[in-house]
Amino acid sequence: MKDFLPLMLDLSGKAVVIFGGGHVGERKAALFCEHAHVIVVSKEFTPRLIELSEKGKINLIKADLSETGISEFLKNAFIVIPATNDAILNEKIAELAGKIGILIDRVDGLGDIIVPSVIKRGDIVIGISTHGQSPALSKYIRERIEEAITPGFAEMSKLQNELREVLKTRVEDQKKRRKILWSIINDYEVWTALGESYDKAYMLASKHIDRNIND
Incomplete structure (x- = not known):
């Protein structure tokens, strides 16, 4: 298991590139668009992603993905999220991003970063993670802490x-x-x-x- 260090990141002006326009990509886009410049690359997009694009919160790029195409979309990316429904393609995206030092957020938890379950109360931010081992337990812990950390x-x-x-x-x-x-x-x-x-x-x-x- 990787040894992760909890950090707070300022993603203002940073590009987060998500490969995949399905429900996983949608969830990631909805999270990151509040903090960074989000680009979603896919052949198709969920209605929610289209809605976020129409509101100006994310950019959608319709494309078939080849190795050459992937490399082009990686330019200027700070974080890359492989979230297609093709496991082999996701591996290729992660491999190419890793070679040029881009942070990778993999949905299987094997990337460079893990997005924790978050509690936010004004300026107080608490992140809970099980290193991807049990999202259900992260949720359970979050709910228990939410009861104690009132507004x-x-x-x-x-x-x-x-x-x-x-x-x-x-x-x-x-x-x-x-x-x-x-x-x-x-x-x-x-x-x-x-x-x-x-x-x-x-x-x-x-x-x-x-x-x-x-x-």
Whole structure:
């Protein structure tokens, strides 16, 4: 099994080329089009892919794939996804992409990257992966974590970020700033207030700063 390192990637302006216009290609295109420039190469496309293209979210290229043609479509690609219904063709695409150092996202999990199951709460992003061994278990873990990481965590993240900036202007000692922020995270009243009003939570959290500065 490969030893994968969890990373966050900024794909702005990067090209993700998907070979295959079926349901797997559709799922990958729907995911990556929110973060990158997506090109789908295939002889046919699902209605959803056509819809995404009409909305300007992806580019569709209708083509039969030969080795020469594949190489042409690999130019400027950052990530390549072989997702045709032809296993031999998928292997050829992966082989050609690998030779020129392009990252490969294979649906069998044997490529260079694995897209995890994701939980997003505002600026909080949590990825869960079983290295492709059990997508069902990834889903199960995600659902359990979703129960614990409520939308209030996104508000707490926003609150912490704002108060960090305030503390930089009022508290010189970094250890003391961390202590204050930690005390806010552990304040049940602040969490409760976040469920009612962000302003109320901010006011309660600010009292931690005042108390610690005056101590």
